[in-house]
Amino acid sequence: MKTLTFPVKIIGAAWKQQNLLIRNFRSSAAINMKFVQYKEKNSQKQLLGIFSDDGSEIKDLSGFSNDLKTFIESGTSIDEVKAKESGLKSVKTSDVEILSPITEPQKILCVGLNYRGHCDEQNKPYPKEPMFFSKYASALTGPYGDVIAHKISDQIDWEVELAVIIGSKAFHVNKENALDYVFGYSVAQDISARDWQKMRNGGQFLIGKSMDSFCPLGPSVIHKSVIDPSDLPITCSVNGVQKQSGRTSELIFDIPDIISRVTQSITLLPGDVILTGTPSGVGMHRSPPEFLKAGDLIESEIEGIGKIVNKVVEG
Known part of the structure; x- marks a missing residue:
């Protein structure tokens, strides 16, 4: 099993300017089915994406939804996401703030x-x-x-x-x-x-x-x-x-x-x-x-x- 590393922004008052290496443990074609919520620099807008295969980028899913809970509720299939994956806009993982992947669950x-x-x-x-x-x-x-x-x-x-x-x-x-x-x-x-x-x-x-x-x-x-x-x-x-x-x-x-x-x-x-x-x-x-x-x-x-x-x- 191949181990990959990529930088992400640490959120925290004293840590915002530092990078952290976190690991992905799979390099299969399905690795990009890791759903992530994030904010771009100088923006308060929450966005939804999926990590690229090597984890260095996030592919924007705003054409589907801006939050994972709404995406799940919509019933959108993974096959629909995969079909459009190659044409999705990307942003570098190191340039964004990674949020909790689920916000406001009922339970x-x-x-x-x-x-x-x-x-x-x-x-x-x-x-x-x-x-x-x-x-x-x-x-x-x-x-x-x-x-x-x-x-x-x-x-x-x-x-x-x-x-x-x-x-x-x-x-x-x-x-x-x-x-x-x-x-x-x-x-x-x-x-x-x-x-x-x-x-x-x-x-x-x-x-x-x-x-x-x-x-x-x-x-x-x-x-x-x-x-x-x-x-x-x-x-x-x-x-x-x-x-x-x-x-x-x-x-x-x-x-x-x-x-x-x-x-x-x-x-x-x-x-x-x-x-x-x-x-x-x-x-x-x-x-x-x-x-x-x-x-x-x-x-x-x-x-x-x-x-x-x-x-x-x-x-």
Whole structure:
């Protein structure tokens, strides 16, 4: 498998003039089905595109839509995009600001305790049913956006996760055809204020999980036709030191199972995001516990999907 690198603009107050090398892990003809939202220099207009094969350029999809959620809702086929790909206008990746690939989803649904290793590090039995919770969409930030160290917490933690992006309205879905309702996959951080998650707010997760900037996502959404996410390496490093390393095959409840269970009572809509859980190595269960502080740099990666890099800043 060939590894390619290309520069992208890091978003963040102290980082805007620097470049970062991020990896693509496939060089097949389908690599350009990585959908990305971005802004050009000196513009506040959000645009939609797809990465070129080598990732050095973004091909403009404004003829289809300016945001991915609307594109998904339109039902436009991937074949339609491929048919027009060669004639699309391009912009250099290094000249734009990369945004979260999904903005304003109706739901961000999360699954707790869904990796065997994450249960093992807590000496907890594997759950017999998934534990669901949610994050507000206002927690979203881009793949190179800052994570705010909010002053009300001193236990901010990392959790790298595989994100699933829903492609069509789903209700009462069977496991056997659940993947028909998926559009693609991305990389996420389920940043968590452990004190607010575990000890404050009556033990409810919402505040601890939904603080502003607590859901970095990106750098793109790779279409499901390009990749099988069932057994991919997933890692997280802080300041260059690897903290988490696992494989998506460790999921206790896999993607079809999650979608099937949720849709027995909750309708999933195009653009909804599901965070599927995190492997072992989170800060609160290390000995001694470790938490994020201003100045830290979090690197989260899923092979074949992408890498996000987020700086922690003062709140």
